[in-house]
Amino acid sequence: MNRRQDMNIDNRMTRRASLKLMGAGAAVMGAPALHAQAFPNRPIRIIVPSGPGGGADTFARLMSIAAARELGQSLVIENVPGAGGIVGADRVVRAPKDGYTVLWGLNPIFTMIPALGTSMPFAPADLQPVCTLISNAYVWVARADFPANNAKELIALAKASPGKFSYASTGNGSAAHLGGALLEQEAGISMLHVPFKGTGIAEVMGGQVDLKMEPLGSAVSLIQGGKLKALAVTSRQVLAPLPNVRPLLEVVPGYEVEGWHSVWVAAGTPPAIVETLRKGFTAAIATPDMRGRVEQTGSNVYLLGAAETTALAAKELDVWKKLIVAKKIVAE
Known part of the structure; x- marks a missing residue:
């Protein structure tokens, strides 16, 4: 092997070593960057x-x-x-x-x-x-002009007119639907279930539907503003935001959702x-x-x-x- 060939081999080895060292350096330098990408790094x-x-x-x-x-x-x-x-x-x-x-x-x-x-x-x-x-907890609400003012009156009306009154839900099998079915079963009444793609609460306020079992958090301001009437809460006790609304289980024992x-x-x-x-x-x-x-x-x-x-x-x-x-x- 002549001197020129030796020099070419040495140069190739030198370049490989340099590239290897550069790669190692990049990995070290890139470590903080990778750490900065730890979850979450975007919305x-x-x-x-x-x-x-x-x-x-x-x-x-x-x-x-x-x-x-x-x-x-x-x-x-x-x-x-x-x-x-x-x-x-x-x-x-x-x-x-x-x-x-x-x-x-x-x-x-x-x-x-x-x-x-x-x-x-x-x-x-x-x-x-x-x-x-x-x-x-939930609260059973009704349109503002609904003839009942509490759970006892609601049940009396529903028993007198089976199937006359309707309740909204967000769909078959939703909380409002099964909460209504549980009320029907435990109170011995019959109501019409009306499912909606949205919450259905606007339809209750508009009078297209009579009732709904609505989450307390979204119902309070509407009740306080007079847009909905609160009939009963589904908790075991009276709730602070609605101190005058009684638990439904006082009228229907065991009802709790x-x-x-x-x-x-x-x-x-x-x-x-x-x-x-x-x-x-x-x-x-x-x-x-x-x-x-x-x-x-x-x-x-x-x-x-x-x-x-x-x-x-x-x-x-x-x-x-x-x-x-x-x-x-x-x-x-």
């Missing part, structure tokens, strides 16, 4: 599976501000109503499993609708819980991302400001982890299955 979408103005929308918007401070990124609300929440839930199932699309989960999606046997575009296992944040709000993501989302979301949302709602805002609506901070949320959903699923069988309710 997070919160899919609210109901229309604007409802209880879910109200709480999700409050939480989006508080959680943004904890997570260091903005949280953008996207209302996706339809099929009692299934349309919105499906949007999350189909999103990338990266934590940037989360579901503001309402318990009917995981308990009432599956209990009904409604055909869904996804399996329950396609969503996984992050945490539960809030529990709330509670809603809960939770955060869910597509199954398969990396555990570290799920944990980051859990820490962000739970820290946000634990602040005195957020706790106070939730309690002002008559609701409660109700913190559960993923496993506890799963257990709660399973328990309620069994309760509603029994009602559906007894009432012979079928999916549309």
